[in-house]
Amino acid sequence: MVDPANTVGIPVNPTPLLKDELDIVIPTIRNLDFLEMWRPFLQPYHLIIVQDGDPTKKIHVPEGYDYELYNRNDVNRILGPKASCISFKDSACRCFGYMVSKKKYVFTIDDDCFVAKDPSGKAVNALEQHIKNLLCPSTPLFFNTLYDPYREGADFVRGYPFSLREGVSTAVSHGLWLNIPDYDAPTQLVKPKERNTRYVDAVMTIPKGTLFPMCGMNLAFDRDLIGPAMYFGLMGDGQPIGRYDDMWAGWCIKVICDHLGLGVKTGLPYIYHSKASNPFVNLKKEYKGIFWQEDIIPFFQNVKLSKEATSVQQCYIELSKMVKEKLSPLDPYFDKLADAMVTWIEAWDELNPPAAATVNGKA
Numbered sequence: 001m002v003d004p005a006n007t008v009g010i011p012v013n014p015t016p017l018l019k020d021e022l023d024i025v026i027p028t029i030r031n032l033d034f035l036e037m038w039r040p041f042l043q044p045y046h047l048i049i050v051q052d053g054d055p056t057k058k059i060h061v062p063e064g065y066d067y068e069l070y071n072r073n074d075v076n077r078i079l080g081p082k083a084s085c086i087s088f089k090d091s092a093c094r095c096f097g098y099m100v101s102k103k104k105y106v107f108t109i110d111d112d113c114f115v116a117k118d119p120s121g122k123a124v125n126a127l128e129q130h131i132k133n134l135l136c137p138s139t140p141l142f143f144n145t146l147y148d149p150y151r152e153g154a155d156f157v158r159g160y161p162f163s164l165r166e167g168v169s170t171a172v173s174h175g176l177w178l179n180i181p182d183y184d185a186p187t188q189l190v191k192p193k194e195r196n197t198r199y200v201d202a203v204m205t206i207p208k209g210t211l212f213p214m215c216g217m218n219l220a221f222d223r224d225l226i227g228p229a230m231y232f233g234l235m236g237d238g239q240p241i242g243r244y245d246d247m248w249a250g251w252c253i254k255v256i257c258d259h260l261g262l263g264v265k266t267g268l269p270y271i272y273h274s275k276a277s278n279p280f281v282n283l284k285k286e287y288k289g290i291f292w293q294e295d296i297i298p299f300f301q302n303v304k305l306s307k308e309a310t311s312v313q314q315c316y317i318e319l320s321k322m323v324k325e326k327l328s329p330l331d332p333y334f335d336k337l338a339d340a341m342v343t344w345i346e347a348w349d350e351l352n353p354p355a356a357a358t359v360n361g362k363a
């Protein structure tokens, strides 16, 4: 059994990369003691805590962290009627943190994710690896069989076109998990004791035209490149589906990244996922998604965004129209979701007005 790393005694990172350009977004219904273990790697960064559930509950944040905390009352106060697009009683609420952030980068992590150990026993600074992934180009147009060609000690292999070696900007870095893997409820039910002990030392770009199941528990992204598409949908309270928040966002961001020529990476870093949520509760949340995704995936595989869609917002609005037209026949839920996608963009642009257009050089 792989156990989490011991970070006691590790000094707080004296040279935190992107310290003032990155926010850490944590959705929570629990206390945040898990941050004690992350202190050496995360303390220098600003936290955005999205408190789900009962807003009167007091969430304890360990001393020494710089944070802002938003509960449901704050979401309603800030967004007014547009708060309807932010899920309640589901980790999907985390996307509110992406919207209120003012930084270029976001790292989001669940409160039951701890520092992992690599095979040498060294504590993994997951944030540092995500930053490396984001600051390095991606290679979605041609697969490099030696994985990340920009990594120390690796390169492009023979036959890799030189015209493609510059790569493209990386929009998303998707990390993995030791111990409790992110399995769906049926898999959890048939394999209750399965634990992931395999640490694969690789980062790879997900090829253009290929979708993937994006898990939100250990994820980083470039807000400027893809932030407006990182909507985690309508899940949880009052909705017919849950635990498809990150999946929905992953399918949307991937078709938009493919369209805009941006990269998505998966692999390192690992975190140690400690808590298995209840598979029976998960099954109730997921079962419609397990059924619907057999139609949703072909929908995304056939999405063609127009050449006029050159911004993330334009792509997302185009996508919402396709969702309304092509997925609403599956279930009226998708009609609501398509509208919520538009509300999300309206709210995003309200809180993140594009840089004021300059007229004759004046803002």
Ligand SMILES: O=c1ccn([C@@H]2O[C@H](COP(=O)(O)OP(=O)(O)O[C@H]3O[C@@H](CO)[C@H](O)[C@H]3O)[C@@H](O)[C@H]2O)c(=O)[nH]1
Pocket (backbone or CB within 6 Å): 026, 027, 028, 029, 030, 051, 052, 053, 088, 089, 090, 091, 092, 093, 109, 110, 111, 112, 182, 215, 216, 217, 236, 242, 243, 244, 245, 246, 275, 276, 277
């Ligand atoms: O109603 C809720 C429930 C939970 N949270 C917070 O969200 C994360 C994830 O919660 P948890 O670890 O209990 O659930 P998992 O099944 O392990 O989560 C994984 O499945 C995906 C389902 O959405 C999710 O993206 C993965 O992370 C914790 O921080 C809880 O505190 C919440 O805010 N509201």
Ligand SMILES: [Mn+2]
Pocket (backbone or CB within 6 Å): 110, 112, 217, 273, 274, 275, 276, 277
């Ligand atoms: Mn969890």
